[in-house]
Amino acid sequence: MESTDFSRDSGQKPQSAGIDLQHLALRNPEMYINIAGSDFLRLGQNEFGGLGSIKTAHIFNDTLLLAGSSCAKLFSINEKETLETLYTGRTTCAFRQKDVYYIGTVYGLYRKLPDKTIQFMGKYHPNLTSQISQMIQGKDDILWISTYGQGIIGFKDNKVVAVLEKKNGLTSDICRCMHFDGNSLWIGTDKGLNKVNTAGRIPYVEAVYRETDGLNSDIINCIYTSGKVIYVGTAMGMTVFDETRIPARTFCDIKLNSVIVSGQEKSGSDSAAVLPHDDNNIRFGLSGISFLSGGDLTFKYRLSGLNQRWATTRENVLAYPSLPSGSYELQIFCINKFGDRSRMLVYAFVIEKSMWEEWWFRIGLLIILASAIGFTVRFIVRRSQAKEKQKLSAQHQLMKLEQMALQMQLNPHFIFNSIATIKQYYNVGSLITGNKLVDMFAS
Template sequence: WVGTTLGLRGICGDSVCFNPTPARVGKEASGILNVRIFAMQLAGDRFWLATQQGLIYRDSAGKWHPYKSEAGPGKQRCTSLALDGSGNLWVGTAQGLYVINQQEVRHYGLQSGMLSPDVLSLYYDKPENHLWAGTARGCSVLDLNSSLPEGRENPLYITSVNLADSVLHYPERIVLEHEQNTVKVNFIALDLIDPGGVEYRYRLQGGKSEWHTTQNRQIEYSDLAPGSYTFTVQARSRGQGWGEKQELHLQIIPAWWQTHWFIGAGLSVAIVLIIGAMKWQTSRIRRKEAEKRATLERVNHLEQQALSAMMNPHFIFNALGSIQHYMFEHGPEKANNYLARFAKLVRKNMQGAGKTLISLEEEVERLQLYLGLEKLRFEDRLTYSLKVDDALDPKAVMIPSMVIQPYVENALWHGLMPRKEGGSLWIRFSKRERYVYISIEDNGVGLEASKKELKVGHVSQGMKLTEERLAHLSHRYKQSLKVSVRELRNEQDEVSGTQVELYLPLILARDNEELIGGQVS
């Protein structure tokens, strides 16, 4: 092997030929193709090279590697190599002398008595067992007959801790108040030979626990949170390993408002206040909504009462006309019987006038009274039928007050009575899904003929008021109250009567125990 300024070359056989060497060594090291080779040494199964870029060796398998050791020469310029009788490899560098064996790596420099750390060449005197080192300031010799000089351990001390208003000397453990959360830790490693070559590493467990290296002898920590910390520091001289650790235990006592019990109590109080505020706000919103709802209900009820009050005179006017006609036709004696029934019907109407809803049972009873009166008046000219489907409980089902009777009156007066022979009226109540279905059917003159019977421009006051009431009820119950009127025809396409169909929401008494302005009947 030949070391050159352009790398390592090999001589093969009897002829002079140069084999190329690797352009790279390992994954990160630069190659030995164009690097300057200062020295070569065979030691055991390794072939060592001292190069411009550090120490390189070739293993028994023929692979090249950069020599890596925390205490070794690293990538600094290696100028010379020597192997002593004990198998130790000596490496000369510009920063001192290194010895490498299987157990450890040691460094020797000015602190070991050398004339200069800049080693230019090495020579091992095997008979005398001496190592000669040629340096920039002369030749130094090491007697290897005695044990190798040990690398020294430099004493390390944590000398003081600076606080804002005081200094604590040689502390091992300090306890501080919460406002004393800025500290400066001072330390020193004694190296009288090479004081500028001392390096420190430190960490703060309980804070940022990774190691940091520095040549400063003071470390500052500010704004430390309450808690327990351990400050650890180590030192090493140039080329030496890390020495023993020195530790400082530090505790910062939390303020009373930083303690766990206070934080827990504060969180509990905050949670209680937040929940209380949310409940109060929810209650306030509900109360306002209830007040708003009650106001709207009251307005709707007053409107319903007003419409009912307007309908009562309309009914009474029609009934008084019937009484007058009955007296002329049948005389006072029969008229008294008619008046008694009429008084009962008026009383029923007055009882229902202040209510928004009444039971189906009460409505059927009122219709029976009304139709019975009209039957007394018209005798054989009027027949009627009133049926309630078994699916409906008359006592439990609630319907709007004074809604059905105007349609019955209209069918009687404008559908049946224009016929000389009179006619029949059929009223049916049944259940259809979420509605109470009501059918009012007559076999009178029909829709178009009844309109012609009315005076020009006349509008049925009872029908008009009923439509207004249904509009209010539809808004209140958020359901459409459907009403349809159609003319009936027979198979010969002749008019056979009129049918009114109502779809009222199915309301049960248990769901409407509190109605504005009146109790449920």
């Protein structure tokens, strides 16, 4: 990419140029490093042997922390020699916080601890496994890490304290550069410039600037601020603007384009519609209207009756594929890129109960169940009683059989004894007594 030579001895007038994120300006066979914004240090390229194409350079004391296409290393400005190679391999950026070195690569973020241990930071958050584009330190020692595809990560005390992504307000997850100023974190993406307020517990996007606002490109390469003046470098050149002079735009509206129920479109104005129980697959088509937002619109909504929490989306379609029966009210409004809200749009509808949800069906079902249970209990009791009766009858028959068997066993002895007694009475002449015994035996 073409760049303009701004060295003191160039004697050239400024030229139209693409502004890129370059910490180092190359001039064969020498290298110029901008220090403190005014002085230049000239170093021969051979002094950075093995570094490859330089991506970032940070200075502390008399030491340079350099990230290159081949490695990341510490370089002594005074001695003009390499002090330590921190990481071997392709790097995209490097940053020093206290005594820890953070090294960005195309495969994620690494850090080198004071004991020389190298740790992969992807274990703290999956977004840190993506390509790292830049790192800066913000307020409260939070390290802000931009990724090329996974948004922004705020990291402090070995914890992820903030995540900024497209789904919570960023215009894109491809974050190319950052700049911190006061409580504002400026983020350059491939879809415009985002201003994030970090003053509260949860950071949020408070302003977005795009090509439709006057930037010469949505692809942002570098950012700098001086008070309220913002300098934005893009692939098409530089844009400079004063935030305080941006006119307020307040128009924002919302429209319900369509209501599709089970594949059939209904009138969007037919609020309070009553739908059969089986027609519970509903899609709402929406339009946000803000002439100067360039399509940068956010919808906030909730479906009262299903969930009382507000949700945010940038999509213009809301789908509820399987709603239970009940009364619902969709509440939704639009927010344009300037933070202006539209009116609240409300759409109420009812999904009828199914037959098995009706009170009369449930009462009838209870009666049937109670009757079935009663019949079953009665059947079981009667069956048990019949079995008990059969058991008693069998026991009675068994006792009779046992008595008969006993009688059959006792009869021979009884007959013999009786005859012997009668015979004795006759022998002694007791005829009357003998005759009585004969009558008793005969009966």
